[in-house]
Amino acid sequence: MTLEVIGAGFGRTGTMSLKVALEELGFGPCYHMSEVFEHPEHIELWRAAAQGKSVDWEQIFGGYRATVDWPGCTFYNELMQRNPDAKVILTVRDPKGWYESAYNTIYRITAAASSSLVFYLAILVMPRAKRMKRARRMIVELIWERDFDGRFEDREHAIETFERHNEEVEQRVPAEKLLVYEVKEGWAPLCEFLGVEVPDQPFPHLNDAEVFRGRIRRIRVLTVATLTFGVSVAVLVLLRFRRRR
Numbered sequence: 001m002t003l004e005v006i007g008a009g010f011g012r013t014g015t016m017s018l019k020v021a022l023e024e025l026g027f028g029p030c031y032h033m034s035e036v037f038e039h040p041e042h043i044e045l046w047r048a049a050a051q052g053k054s055v056d057w058e059q060i061f062g063g064y065r066a067t068v069d070w071p072g073c074t075f076y077n078e079l080m081q082r083n084p085d086a087k088v089i090l091t092v093r094d095p096k097g098w099y100e101s102a103y104n105t106i107y108r109i110t111a112a113a114s115s116s117l118v119f120y121l122a123i124l125v126m127p128r129a130k131r132m133k134r135a136r137r138m139i140v141e142l143i144w145e146r147d148f149d150g151r152f153e154d155r156e157h158a159i160e161t162f163e164r165h166n167e168e169v170e171q172r173v174p175a176e177k178l179l180v181y182e183v184k185e186g187w188a189p190l191c192e193f194l195g196v197e198v199p200d201q202p203f204p205h206l207n208d209a210e211v212f213r214g215r216i217r218r219i220r221v222l223t224v225a226t227l228t229f230g231v232s233v234a235v236l237v238l239l240r241f242r243r244r245r
Helices: 015-024 033-038 040-050 057-061 072-082 095-112 116-125 128-147 155-172 187-194 209-244
Strands: 005-007 087-091 178-181
Touching (some): 040 057, 040 072, 057 072, 095 128, 095 155
Parallel strands (some): 005 087
16 A cells, blocks of 8 residues: 555545545545445445554555545544655635534434434335445444544534644644645645646536535435335235235
């Protein structure tokens, strides 16, 4: 495993835009939370890492040149030690804006997928729901419980955690290897830091908040559909039982 770029910034700080930008600059493939859903075999490895167990990082990052976003940002220090020549990018944004964004996207979609009954019924009609449930468990353990001590709904605590994390990154990472970066700054500081030329195309400013809202809507539709399915099956079973009597 040789990572050239390690993203230390929490999710909802422009990490998807950074992922795409890094890949356009030749630092791909770049690991991101979205990769977990493409590689469900990674879920249990991340759960083990969240529990403080030893993890073979090569099993996760083999073939990747960069990582951004959760779950990797939680372990930026460990990854930096294993990849001493890697450069570290700390994506930042206004703390209050970050909290509102994280709460209304990542946190809400995790909460929307929290019903065990819904997932039990969904698994009957959609096998992929089982993978989603495992991924949700990992997200809860690693992000909401480990990083935020189970107190993300406490706005002040969450913002303090966000700010403390950023301060620790700046203290731990040697200045010559660290870029504190807002994606709204575009190509110039990123390319200068990485020692590459600025591309001709516009910087990929991706606003994926609507994607999260779409996922939340789909989960709610799934909830209604699976509950309706469950009730319908129960009614049919009851009617058949009465007819037999």
